[in-house]
Amino acid sequence: MKKLLNPNTSENTIVHIAMRGSDKNEYECVGVLVREEAKSIRVGFNAKNDIIMDYLDIPKPDILSIEVMNPAKIRKLH
Numbered sequence: 001m002k003k004l005l006n007p008n009t010s011e012n013t014i015v016h017i018a019m020r021g022s023d024k025n026e027y028e029c030v031g032v033l034v035r036e037e038a039k040s041i042r043v044g045f046n047a048k049n050d051i052i053m054d055y056l057d058i059p060k061p062d063i064l065s066i067e068v069m070n071p072a073k074i075r076k077l078h
Contacts, residue, residue: 004068005036014071017043018064026064029056041066 005013013033021027031043034052039060046054 003036004066005033012071014069014074015043016067016069017058018066019058020062020064030069031056 004015014030015033016028016030018026018028029043029045031045032047033041034044034055035042040057041060041063042055042057044052044055046052
């Protein structure tokens with residue numbers, strides 16, 4: 001899997017991920033890519049005062065697809 005996190009920028013890397021859960025069902029999520037390691041990635045969902053409150057560690061073999069999203073195309077849902 002190609003590295004997506006750029007350590008040379010302060011911009012968040014927003015990703016859309018399709019994954020397989022431990023129950024073998026497929027799930028999708030959108031969040032901020034926080035960390036990339038050899039065997040897993042961490043995606044953050046909620047932050048307060050720059051502290052991540054909620055995150056998900058996803059093993060790389062469970063990732064079905066991952067796409068970097070353009071922040072300019074994200075809109076608030078009403």
